Amino acid sequence: MLLLQSALVQSALVQAALGALPAARPTWNLALPGQLLGALGPDLLLAGGAVLLLLVAVARPESDRHQRAVGWASLGLVGLTIVAVVAYASRGALATEGPIAVDTFRWAVDIVVLIGTGCTIALSMESNPLDGILTAESHVLVLFSAAGMLLLAAARDLILVFLGIELMSVAVYILSGLDRRSERSAEAALKYFLLGAFSTGFLLYGIALVYGATGSTNLATIGEHVARYSLMYNPMLVAGVALLLIGFSFKVAAVPFHMWAPDVYEGAPTPITAFMAAAVKVAAFAAFLRIWLDAFPTVAYQWHNAIWLLAVLTMLVGNVVALRQRNLKRMLAYSSIAHAGYLLVTVVVANSLGASAFLFYLVAYTLATMGAFAVVIALGEPGERNQEIADYAGLWTVEPWLAAAMAVFMMALLGFPIAGGMGFFAKWYVIDAAIHAPHPQTVLAVILVLASVISCGYYLGVVLTMFMKPRPANAPAVRPVPTGTFLVIYLSAFTLLLFGVLPNGFVQLAHDSVPISMVGAPARAPVASAASR
Amino acid sequence: MIAPALQAAALAAAPHPLSGTAADWVWALPLFPLAGFLVNAALAVVAVARPGPADPSADRHSAPDATAAGEDVAGHGPGAGDADAPPPARHRFASVVSLVGPLAVGLAFALACAIFAAMARVHPTTPFVQTYFHWIPAGDLQVNAAFQLDQLSLTLVLVITGVGALIHLFSVAYMGDDPGYARYFAYLNLFVFFMLVLVLGASYPVMFVGWEGVGLCSYLLIGFWYADRANADAGKKAFIVNRIGDFGFLIAMFLLFVQLGTLDYTGVLAAAPGGLEAGGPVVTVICLFLLLGCAGKSAQIPLYVWLPDAMAGPTPVSALIHAATMVTAGVYLVVRSGLLFAMAPAASLTVAVMGAVTALFAATIGLKQWDIKKVLAYSTISQLGFMFMAVGAGAYVAGIFHLVTHAFFKALLFLGAGSVIHAMHAAYHATHSHEDAQDMRNMGGLRARMPVTWILMWIATLAIAGVPLFAGFFSKDEILGTIFDRAGGSILRDAHWLGIPGGVVLYAIYGMGLVAAFLTAVYMTRLMLYTFHGQNRTGEAARPHLHEAPWLMTGPLLVLGALSAVGGFLNTPAFLPIGPAETLARWLDPVVGPATALIAAGAPGDADPRRGLLLSLIAAAVAATGIVVAVVRLGRSAPVRAGAAPETGIESVLAHRYYVDEAYDRGIVRPLLAFSNRVLWQGVDGLIDGLVTLGARVWVWFGGIGSALQTGRVGTYAWALVVGALVVLAITIR
Amino acid sequence: MKAYVPVLLLIVFVIANAVMIIGLSHLLTRRRPTPEKQTPYESGVPPLGDARERFSIKFSMVAMLFIIFDIETVFMIPWGVAYRELSCGVPLVHGGCPTGQLSFFGLSEMLVFIGILFAGYVYVWKKGALQWD
């Protein structure tokens, strides 16, 4: 079966090389504005659809019914975008060098982000009304944010990265303050906004300095110039790299730039928290990795120690502080910080092995995080109550399937074999990439394992609470799980388990989906160089 | 030793001699218990999700081990078990579960027997590897989901499925009244599945899957009565300690892969001689990390603390998982990696020393326990120590031999104890008493009430004590004899351990082994005397309710009793003129032969047969002395004065215990006991336990610091951000 | 740097002039403050209440909307600069578009841009942000 597939792919490649199949593998000339738009197809589809849905959302007064209608329409749009992405990916589109990338890495990240977006909309559609949030625009804001993420996944230009980050972040600032009646929600929004804007300043200054040092904001050009003019010892470039690192560290919540995350995650409405923990982090990491792979591989000597330190701090602090948490949302916030640390390891490795480990990890992490938050939503009571870990005591006795699914998510985040499904392989590949890097990161791998051991303390704590503690007599009855939440929970758990037993195909996919600069960039089209004068 | 691997390569094209026989069905072995698990789990979930009218509270447990304390915690209060309480809720699907659970394992056993027949006919010299699919293709690492059938794995499969089937049968009666009946069998079947994956896996990663899986099941079963907080904590402890061990296993795997580029057994076997420097630091480190994994799984010092607590689980679980199968996985791992250990004499000596210290240490603790299951738990740790002594000294056959006989007699002892506890519990339940059904001070004189259990338990005791012709005698004798031989001449003798010559270490281990064997005889005889002999101390009211267990429980006991009696003839020493000699050794030779040959290199020819006989006589004499000393010192005394109801006053109980203890101490091993009691039992045990707890506390305390820094103020966060930014800038620009 | 000397001179002159006028009036005038004279000057109308009075949120709402829509128009400037290139299907040749290659891409792009702005405007309107009461 696999053999057949690879044979097909190979023969297609050969034919494409011979020019026999130009239609099957379109090559966008990104120097031409029209073709640039074509290469941005799925992104534009999502953004344009979101603008239209914004008008639909405001067409009727706020009501639960309207909110659901817009939610379903948004889900449809997300589905359509996924189809578009898959279509682009399966046709194996290529592009000339330019401000955006047309590569499998982008499509893979797109899919992960869109799945996270779809889950978020499905969850908030059903949980928002319980908290009295009836605004239909909330779904549209999620879509806008997702549009920013798609842009981030594609961007090969620092300005596009900046725009993508801002489009994503500004929408999420609003979303985290969505619950207008909740003081905590407003506080979360304020904190996220102020610190986010603050960090944007650093990021932007970094872009400015890199531009100043290299004369370009295009990642490939930056990489070229740095290598050609030996700019790696230019203090302005290095300072720019450091500032970019700071900006991204904030967005992915790496220690010590993480402090906003627990507060914001706790205060924001739970579906939005899931969105932040999964999709936002994924998109920011994708851009982070691409910039580091494309533009700064030759500056590795300078940034290596800093990212190494950030990774270690993030893994340790995230896990250790999570041990203390009693609120599940907050615990998951620290857990997501810890996972940012694991992902930073792949940035330190910064090669194609790291990139595919990174993608595999993203999928496992997104599914597990989304699933865990979905369980929190399914069990949460209006007003963000019933979210303490202690509230889950004896869940097994009343909702065995829900408890089992939650156990799978916890095990997956822990990286436990079999029961944790993909989680185990995700960690395995990260460790594998660390050990097999050109400069083996054995110490990082050991710390990663140690940090995982520490994380047993809180992940298993949840499992223990659910399975081994008696259900308190005054525990509220569990509401029937609504359809969307149900699907998010069980589909995530099923996928995690399935690809945990049979990771094979997925690994291949992750293996093939590396950034364009890793597989040998296509030759620069003569037209492009003429146009860029 | 490269020969088998080369042969394997040469034979890769030609079909393996086992193909076309029952061995082709090896994949079905684990599938039977897996199917059983699926059925039982489905039934359990259905029953929990929609409780029928018959079980008003899903949590109520009324199986024997659920003692008074447990029920109090469960919230039933003093009135638990009153006549007006609803009768014990039998599981809604009890009949289906009773059929499916044991049958799943029984079928696997039948298949294993068929495979055994095929293998005995062919007696292949290379392992039969069956590959199913590419499991992990990560870069250079290619791991296949594959099973490996050879003499070693088949031996283990036979033990697991055979003893497992008996224990499943026993459980049908023992757990019959528990509301979690289906859940129990689901876990138990799942355990057998993972255990089979563990021993059948053809590579370290596949073995690790089973390794983790059995850990999970063990943890679920220890905490089976999760309503009881102590049980849940015990489960947690087992889990955490085992994670430390797994960490070692994982590191060892990574190192192996980095060094050899493969993790298949056949691949490692072929690549190790060329890829690793014999006696070098790399192979030693790999072996030491593997050993860490073994110490965790097999409850050896320093990671043994979880096993005594694991007795919180149902007794058949203790018999199957915590005596016969799972805890021996460490021994299996060492034997499986025999070649690596043979290449690292220092690591091998470490294994042996660890085993010897554990054997002696646990045996002394066993002397002092009152809880019948705790005695057996420490006994298990001690016997596992014997196995590690063996495999550490390169006596791989002896280690596996003892593993097998131990599975027989320790399962018998645990099930016998279960039968006793069953009777005690029933008696106390009938009289609404809250006495501890597992405390030997409440037993005594059960011989008359439970004659079958009594006889069978004596057989097991004689076997474990090492009385000649019983199973344990041959295996223990072979361990001690081989260690003595190795001390005389082997690569271990020429190696050094912490600067001490290997020969000295091995003689010391031999001495410790003898002392431990002596103590084994003492504590087991003590257990028998207090439980079955002397006056009965159960209490006037409860005494008439003491009955022999039903046939469904005694039946498996009978089978195990027979095996404990004659199991030793699997591998009789050559100098004894009884039956065919060294059957097991010849059977296992294709697997452990190369490693044994490597480690025994330099042995002075054929040893004098008279020396072997002398060593056997010494071992027999030690066992006999132990039994005699125990009988003489304890036979006439009783832990509590006859006739005095123990429940009348805790003070009198304590006082009498004190007198008896003093006599006991003075007579036998007072200094040893004091040492064991104060330093080892309270000191070391407490220290290790404390260290684990302290480790957790320290991390949580660090977590507290992190939490405290999280002030909730934007100002603080901005400062952290800027300080972090300055640090990053400083590091980057440097 | 030389080009900026006049600017520097101008700054110096302005500051000196201001200091001179205020300083002179300070030195030369007589001060006889009365309550009437101390009141803030509001174009000859008597002041109404405190200058730091809280005012309706609507002002800031409108101000924000103004800023947003105002700043968007700034994009028309680079668009205008690049309009010629955007309206040509191929790269320009000597600053001109080869015949037959003219496209409406540049125009339609700005139309789309304005369309998005308009969508925002419709949203704001429907939301009632422009209603004063």
Add this chain to the structure above:
Amino acid sequence: MLAESIALSALLFVIGVVGVLTRRNAIIVFMCVELMLNAVNLTFIAFGRVYGYGAQAIVIFVMTVAAAEAAVGLAIVIAIFRHRQTVDLDSINLLKG
């Protein structure tokens, strides 16, 4: 000239950072952030003199983004003011630990 411009913008950036660190009023903190962004704009303009006018397009993007951020930020500040009757950042610490 370039060096002076860059030094000036760096100074402005640092002033913005210090403002964020020392001020407790949410609005003023946000104004300091805006100052940082405008300092960066100044840097871009300065580099634009070296590399061409592409930098000025970047400045337009940054200004737009800053305006959008300002609108969202003010809305959020108003929301918090409605709950707390204050915009003092030190007293807004419901979420912590």
